[in-house]
Amino acid sequence: MREKYALHLALASGGLIFLVTILFALVQSPEILSASVQKGAAIPHPFVGYETCDSCHGRAGILPYPVRHLGWSNGSCEGCHVRDDESAP
């Protein structure tokens, strides 16, 4: 009985902490609530010939990307950053 009581206390506490964690994630992702998709800044330079983004934007590059991009490959940049048509060749 006491083991069950402890288990119920733990489940209730864990559930509450999980809910607060979801709230935290929602606060940090207002796009979920507003149903709008957050896009990164447009790519302001020609793309052809510059496909290897991290040669300039890697942490050691001349224009490094923010630390939160660490671990992402070149292939994923265009997921958020769209090509600027005016800059395209």
Next chain:
Amino acid sequence: MRYLYYGLFVMGAYLILAMFPLFVLLVGPEIPGRGFWRELSVGLGFAGLAMMGLQFFLTGRFQGITSPYGIDVVYHFHRAISLLAFIFLLLHPLMLLFSAPDTLGLLNPVVAPGWITAGSIAFFAFALIVISSLYRLQLGLSYERWRMIHGYVAVAAVTLSLGHMIGVNYYLQGDVKRGLWIAITITWVMALLYIRLVKPLLMHRRPYTIEAVIPERCSSWTLRLRPDGHAGMAFKPGQFVWLTIGKSPFSIREHPFSFSSSAMHPEKLAFTIKELGDFTETIGSVVPGTRAYIDGPYGSFTPDRHPFAGYVFIAGGVGITPVMSILRTFADRHELRPLLLFYGSKEWEEVTFREELELLQGQLNLQVVHVLAEPPQGWTGEQGFIDAEVMGRHLPEKRMDCEYFVCGPLPMQQGIKSALEQLGVPTEQVQSESFNFV
């Protein structure tokens, strides 16, 4: 009622401390989010780590935390909440991989930054703790070895997790956040220092000497302890302690045992221990004069906390130990309330304390009902196991006015509880204690 409010306060404090890191993340300059799943992953990582850090408080046997619930509930809570925290920590990399599959490469320690590898090692360390705790017996780990692994690996895992968090350095930018996280870490370290240094030091200052090792029936031994240079330990009848025999209190080689002596004599402590496991097998060979240390008292299995018009005790085998402490205390207090003891044993010759129980029936308003699994020829008492029928024959008509204390092997406790339910005894009037939380 006092314990209820205090229990709510303790639980509220736990929840605030577990969720505090998440609020800290939102303090100061706004940090842009990186999508719901990635932020949920990060939040679960922080919450899981905070829950793991708080385990140092739950297992520290702080009287302030254990007193409203009883230490067995706190330890069971520790086990269950650890599993939930581990699930949170497991979801942290899984959700990250789900939201950003490119991060899979970070699991390769050859190319990953050191702080990522620290997080990976910390995760496996937590997994080791969980697996060794759930399957200790199947893995053939002795209690002492498991405790050592549990303690040291837990410290390593939390330290590596902190290193991982500092290395990622996304949410910890700014002096306020860093300061708050340093404060959180300091509280964990202080709890750890108290457990590993302060508490053993306090125990070291209050040593005991084993005065006598007395053989009892049924491969049991009573250890009598005398305090050395202090007044002994005040306790409530039915409570237990962690006992260290012949080792330093810093060695963490301690085991939980119930008092069998009267609480009216804190200077004459006794523990009755049955030869059951690897440590208790050696209890009979303890030499009088050996130094001992005590951490306690703990437990809520005591009538002092549950004032009722009468008490019913149901004991099986060595489960009689805390009941003896209660009955001896009641005899010293000249207790007048009606008491009924159901005592289950295998054979008549194995009934520990049977002569003293006979005497106590003369001193107290006590009725003892022996129930023997293998009774001798000519036995006219109860036989078989303690069940609803046996109890129904002896319980008073006003059975609802009594509080029930059950102590014995776990299967017996479960059987007794369902039998009492059949007899109409409210579950909240049934107290039980077992040491299956260690």
